[in-house]
Amino acid sequence: MIIFVALARWLLVLAAIFHFEAALAQTESPEQPQQAEPSSPATLSPLKPLAPQVPWAPFTPQPPKKPPAPPAPLVPLVPGAVRFVTIESPDTPLTYQARFERGVVMMDRDINQAIEIFQKLYDDTKAVRVQLELARSLYIAGRLVDAKAQFIEVLQQPIPITVRDKVEWYLSEIQKRDTFKIYIGLYQDTNPAQITSVRTFNIFGQILNYQPALPTDTQAGVNVTIEAEREIQPQSGLFASASVSTLTYPSTTMFNRQTFDTSIIKRWQDFNYKDVRVGNEFMFYNNTILYDSPYISTRMVFNQPNQNYFSVFAKEAILNFQDYAYLNGTQTQGILAYNYSVMRNLSVNVEAGGDRTTAAIQAYSSYGMYAAIGMQVAEDKTNLQLNLRGTVLRRNYWDIDPVWGEQRSDAGRIFTATLTKRDLYIFGLRPEIGYVYQSNNSNLPFYSYSKGVWGIFFKNVY
Numbered sequence: 001m002i003i004f005v006a007l008a009r010w011l012l013v014l015a016a017i018f019h020f021e022a023a024l025a026q027t028e029s030p031e032q033p034q035q036a037e038p039s040s041p042a043t044l045s046p047l048k049p050l051a052p053q054v055p056w057a058p059f060t061p062q063p064p065k066k067p068p069a070p071p072a073p074l075v076p077l078v079p080g081a082v083r084f085v086t087i088e089s090p091d092t093p094l095t096y097q098a099r100f101e102r103g104v105v106m107m108d109r110d111i112n113q114a115i116e117i118f119q120k121l122y123d124d125t126k127a128v129r130v131q132l133e134l135a136r137s138l139y140i141a142g143r144l145v146d147a148k149a150q151f152i153e154v155l156q157q158p159i160p161i162t163v164r165d166k167v168e169w170y171l172s173e174i175q176k177r178d179t180f181k182i183y184i185g186l187y188q189d190t191n192p193a194q195i196t197s198v199r200t201f202n203i204f205g206q207i208l209n210y211q212p213a214l215p216t217d218t219q220a221g222v223n224v225t226i227e228a229e230r231e232i233q234p235q236s237g238l239f240a241s242a243s244v245s246t247l248t249y250p251s252t253t254m255f256n257r258q259t260f261d262t263s264i265i266k267r268w269q270d271f272n273y274k275d276v277r278v279g280n281e282f283m284f285y286n287n288t289i290l291y292d293s294p295y296i297s298t299r300m301v302f303n304q305p306n307q308n309y310f311s312v313f314a315k316e317a318i319l320n321f322q323d324y325a326y327l328n329g330t331q332t333q334g335i336l337a338y339n340y341s342v343m344r345n346l347s348v349n350v351e352a353g354g355d356r357t358t359a360a361i362q363a364y365s366s367y368g369m370y371a372a373i374g375m376q377v378a379e380d381k382t383n384l385q386l387n388l389r390g391t392v393l394r395r396n397y398w399d400i401d402p403v404w405g406e407q408r409s410d411a412g413r414i415f416t417a418t419l420t421k422r423d424l425y426i427f428g429l430r431p432e433i434g435y436v437y438q439s440n441n442s443n444l445p446f447y448s449y450s451k452g453v454w455g456i457f458f459k460n461v462y
Contacts, residue, residue, distance in 0.1 A: 096121065096124070100130060103117035103133060107271050115134065118137055122134050135170070139151075140269050151170055161378055161385065165376075182429075182460045184223070184224055184429070189452075191216065191450070191452075193214045198448065199211070203404065239264070239266075242260075244259070259282075260283075263279025277295075277297045277298070279294070280292070288322075290322070295318070298313070308340050311338075316331075326359060329365065331355055335351065337351040347375070348373070349373070350371075350372070365397065366396060366408075367395070375387075375388045387416070391414040392411075408442060408447065410443075411441050418434035419434070425462075428460060428462045433456050437451075438450065
């Protein structure tokens with residue numbers, strides 16, 4: 001009996017062992033493929049922490065979530081560079097500003113990419129500031145029709161005075177390249193020949209009475225200026241330019257004058273502006289050529305993000321007078337200017353310049369200098385704009401005048417005021433009324449004079 005009990009216990013142990021081995025064989029079946037070992041540490045996936053256990057909560061219905069926007073494409077800061085910027089969220093002020101600044105950078109590197117950036121940014125924001133840079137980029141790219149449409153839209157917005165001046169300048173430049181730009185003035189000049197009011201002079205101890213041969217009364221006049229230019233080769237920045245300006249007095253031909261200018265211009269335009277001009281200017285006065293002057297000049301404008309800007313101008317010219325050979329010589333000019341936008345409807349500008357003018361007779365050689373300050377103020381309700389400017393001038397001659405026996409020195413003043421309605425355009429011409437007072441006080445009274453000019457003028461904007 002004891003033997004049978006021991007045998008039964010032994011059979012139970014064997015059965016348990018066989019059952020355990022069968023279960024083990026199932027978990028390690030050779031039909032399951034074994035995971036290959038990685039060939040290098042670089043193929044190892046990083047370990048991910050387990051997600052924290054969330055306590056159970058009853059189900060609450062949630063509104064459907066907007067699918068995430070696809071990531072923006074990588075855009076190089078500089079063509080061919082390896083540094084990229086990805087805009088993670090296109091709908092925040094910071095990213096708007098980043099996109100705007102990237103567009104400004106591209107204006108100097110890839111104008112077509114700048115257009116694409118500003119166009120997309122304008123579609124997203126409808127900001128006038130962005131539209132202005134889009135229009136400027138289209139202009140630089142030579143897409144004048146598209147640029148003109150954008151500039152005209154900007155002009156209809158409540159924009160700062162400084163911006164309005166820039167937009168009107170671009171539109172007038174487009175007008176010159178499409179057809180021509182015209183400027184018309186109807187005015188009255190109280191002293192067109194700049195004749196002194198003094199009638200008695202002392203020359204080397206001799207008293208002389210002076211009776212002017214030219215009319216000294218007020219004269220009505222008409223000024224017409226026409227300018228045109230064409231790009232010599234598309235996208236070359238090289239232009240041929242021509243202009244003519246006429247002053248005509250219907251009551252007498254003695255003051256009539258015509259000034260002609262032809263030139264070749266090389267321009268560099270991005271966020272700033274630079275040019276070099278080589279040309280020739282000549283004037284007819286009373287139907288006789290007065291002077292002929294070949295020249296070379298350069299202008300640079302450095303824009304600031306807040307719409308303020310600096311400008312620099314320099315010019316070197318040769319002066320050839322047909323009937324006044326003693327005045328033949330050269331003239332070197334330089335001008336510095338700064339425009340400051342105080343607020344949207346108020347801007348202030350300052351300007352200073354000088355020249356060195358040589359002549360065949362040293363008594364007529366001179367140094368000249370001037371300083372000017374101006375202000376522009378506008379009112380939104382009526383859209384009226386007032387422009388004020390005051391200028392002081394000095395000119396000092398090098399030697400004693402052979403006629404008067406003294407070395408000449410002049411001091412001048414010019415005061416200008418114009419009033420215009422900013423939203424009034426007649427066939428693209430914006431009218432303005434203006435008044436100019438000019439005086440010159442010389443130590444030689446024969447060269448002292450004063451005059452006033454007032455009239456209405458039409459400026460061709462588009």
